[in-house]
Amino acid sequence: MATNKKGAANNSKQPENFSKYIKTFWKIYIVGVLMAVFFFLFASWGLFGHMPTFEELENPESNVATEIISSDGETLGKFYTQNRTPVKFADLPQNLVDALTSTEDERYYDHSGIDARGTMRAVVFLGRDGGASTITQQLAKNLFHGEGSKNLIMRIIQKAKEWVIATRLEKQYTKDEILAMYLNTVDFVNQAVGIRSAAKIYFGKEPKNLTVEESAVIVGMLTNPSRFNPKSHPDRSKYRRDIVFHQLAKNDFITEEEKKALQAKPIELHYSPETHNEGIATYFREYLREFMGKWVKDNPKEDGTEYNIYKDGLKIYVTIDSRMQKYAEEAVQEHLANLQEQFFIDNKNNKNAPFRNISQEETKRIMERAAKNSDRWRMMKAEEKSDEEIRKSFDVKTKMRIFTWKGEKDTIMTPMDSIRYYKNFLQTGMMSMRPQTGHVMAWVGGIDYKYFQYDHVAQGARQVGSTFKPFVYATAIEQLHISPCDSINDSPYTMPKGKFGIEQPWSPRNSDGKYRGMIPYSEALANSVNTASAKLMERVGPKTVVDLTHRLGITSNIPEQPAIALGAVDVTVSEMVAAYSTFANQGLYIKPIVITRIEDKNGVVLYQPVAKPVEVFNKDIAYTVIKLLEGVTQSGSGRRLRFGKINTEVYKRITGHPYQFSNPIAGKTGTTQNQSDGWFIGMVPDLATGVWVGNDDRAAHFRSITYGQGATMALPIWALYMKKCYNNADLVVSDKDFERPENLTIDVDCKEKKETEVDSTAVKQIDLSEF
Secondary structure (H helix, E strand, O other): OOOOHHHHHHHHHHHHHHHHHHHHHHHHHHHHHHHHHHHHHHHHHOOOOOOOOHHHHHOOOOOEOEEEEOOOOOEEEEEOOOOEOOOOHHHOOHHHHHHHHHHHOOOOOOOOOOOHHHHHHHHHOOOOOOOOOOHHHHHHHHHHOOOOOOOHHHHHHHHHHHHHHHHHHHHHOOHHHHHHHHHHHOEOOOOOEOHHHHHHHHHOOOHHHOOHHHHHHHHHHOOOOOOOOOOOOHHHHHHHHHHHHHHHHHOOOOOHHHHHHHHOOOOOOOOOOOOOOOOOOHHHHHHHHHHHHHHHHHOOOOOOOOOOOOOEOOEEEEOOOHHHHHHHHHHHHHHHHHHHHHHHHHOOOOOOOOEOOOOHHHHHHHHHHHHHOOHHHHHHHHOOOOHHHHHHHOOOOEEEEEOOOOOOEEEEEOHHHHHHHHHOOEEEEEEEEOOOOOEEEEEEOOOOOOOOOOOOOOOOOEEOHHHHHHHHHHHHHHHHOOOOOOEEEEOOOOEOOOHHHOOOOEOOOOOOOOOOEEEEHHHHHHOOOHHHHHHHHHHHOHHHHHHHHHHOOOOOOOOOOHHHHHOOOEEOHHHHHHHHHHHHOOOEEOOOEOEEEEEOOOOOEEEOOOOOOEEOOOHHHHHHHHHHHHHHHHHOOOHHHHOOOOOOHHHHHHHOOOOOOOOOOEEEEEEOHHHOOEEEEEEEOOEEEEEEEEEOOOOEOOOOHHHHOHHHHOHHHHHHHHHHHHHOHHHOOOOOOOOOOOOOOOOOOOOHHHHHOOOHHHOOOOOHHHO
């Protein structure tokens, strides 16, 4: 058979060409592999940008919120740039872990940071059949560069860096730690950064208490927290949640029947945003923010830098009890909502409402001052508007949302009308404190922090009225050794010109215009007899009384003048409560304490204050004042606490219900001129609570003392609060007698006592004009 030379040549070339192709393929393959290797090496060396060091992996940087934790273990609020509070894996429910791994990374516990199968699937199906990123890679992205770039080349570089960081994270941490860290870094929107904030904001609970349905909603958000947000897009959120149930069933964590039952359920949210203006103890939190601003300057880190309360994840353990705080805020709302209604009725025919007894010129000055202090004025001034332009803008009607006791309301009014509207509202300051420790248990600085940001506990000093009188009596007991059983003549009295430097003769009168003749001091204080206080002031001198108030921790400016005997001085609620607490603490003054300790994010204690009791006077004097103040609530201006039955309909509507306290209570009411300020400070052996009520402007007030006195404005808040505290046995608030000193040297068991006491159960009807 003849051989075709041309064919033979072709056949001989085929192996050579095939071999050439093979060599080329391997060259390309090897080059590709080497390029990939060097690509990842370059990424790991940081040639494509910064790569985290070992120390950064050990302590990944994240903005961690400072948490405010109450004495009963509840979170009162946070200071944050990002609302993030990390939790440990042990604090996560198993249903959340199962939902997360089933939906986001089914082979999470089998790979070492990179899922080869998932990556290949993503390449083959161009990402249509699931993403290639593992939970570890997603953590790497969240921690070290955030959102992926839209530029293809940059995204490839980012992916390489994610792979390298993911493998390093897997070496550095356990699987459980990585999973918890990932959930702590996710931004679930609505100021919910991390699983702790998400659980609290969307469902009102700690992560460990999440149900399988709630966990599925949260895991469903991970793909796109904004798009699948249960608050904004409930239908989309339910769709994603049901996919999570499908994945749980696919991975045998739930049965098909359970899946169908779960998918049939609606999403039940308990949405409660954590903002600085909302939630519990808002005024206290603002006070704490200011305190921390000073604290970080005085307590720097070891490297000399200041702690950042918005990013460093501090834990501030405070004395506030969340239950007592809640009761205090409820008491304020229950009483002032009713009293405010009466205030509007009282001013119905007042053309200058809410102001009384002032000229139009004075009214204009008040309104002008309020306008200049407003945000509108400051913002327009910053825009370099003239005063005339700004004033005109205050007379232009505009849409606005206003505060009412029945909820926020949308309306149209001029900014100047809104200023006058808000001047109508009665404000309050309330603080509750343990006398023996100085721990502040509740703090209410106003009626609504969103609309009224002035704190009437620590910021606002107001005229105290008759609540100042116990300081005069305490001075007299200490200096003159008087007894509550000693008598004084309640008769017209004039202090001559020149006495203690006064420029005019001073003739104080009793508020009821009556004089009782010879009465014991116990009755004089119980009924706030002005002449008795003035005569005691003349005997001890104003300076001695002022000195005592300073020993009692009052730093407000008190003039050394006789008129202070009637309470013509301005003092803050916090100072008054601490001073009164000294009587209940057997003469030992303790400055109010609001923080028990501050820890860094690792649990290291940075600050732990210690109470420093100061002896102001002996036990006998303290107990004697307590007995005088008990008389106030038994037969004096505070006897409303004892009523068994109330038939006066107006009083019923304002106070809500009779209180019927039968336990020992030491307290004092206070009412200032024109009914501008109403006070009540009440104590039981282990709790002292002070309440002030009034309008921000003293020119705004009730028409008469019927509603404008401390016994009507402030005392009911104290009573409602204490009722709530007593109804919670876990709080352990005493209803026993105040401790009597052994071998008491002052006579407090007056014979007249039995004659002046009123049996609370015998009172059938009250006349408001008596008070």
